[in-house]
Amino acid sequence: MDLFIGFGNDNLKQALLTLQTHGFVPLLPVPILDFADPDKRKMWIEQKGMVVFQLYEVADAARISLGVATDVPIASIAHLIQLKRIANRPQDLSDIEKLQLIQMLNSREAKP
Numbered sequence: 001m002d003l004f005i006g007f008g009n010d011n012l013k014q015a016l017l018t019l020q021t022h023g024f025v026p027l028l029p030v031p032i033l034d035f036a037d038p039d040k041r042k043m044w045i046e047q048k049g050m051v052v053f054q055l056y057e058v059a060d061a062a063r064i065s066l067g068v069a070t071d072v073p074i075a076s077i078a079h080l081i082q083l084k085r086i087a088n089r090p091q092d093l094s095d096i097e098k099l100q101l102i103q104m105l106n107s108r109e110a111k112p
Helices: 011-021 032-036 038-048 077-087 090-110
Strands: 024-026 055-057
Touching: 011 024, 011 032, 024 032, 032 038, 077 090
Parallel strands: none
Antiparallel strands: 024 055
């Protein structure tokens, strides 16, 4: 699952703490809140070429319930393709192929 979280108003820190509470940890051996530090993000981008901060879910973690009244914006397939082209990792390139297939199937279903 790809999440895109705004960096402003402690939004990122809150999201990272929530994800951590529910069993998500960074793929890299760094504290999860390091990603909320703009200087560390800049260093990772410039020195390590980082384009994505990956988390994974610990197997026995609890599940997150967003609740009925929570609105969560969802990226369109076209927007996901655009973002995955920017990331340009092997997994993203594979995902692009699958997303384009979904787009094609959806467009066929939409035609009378």
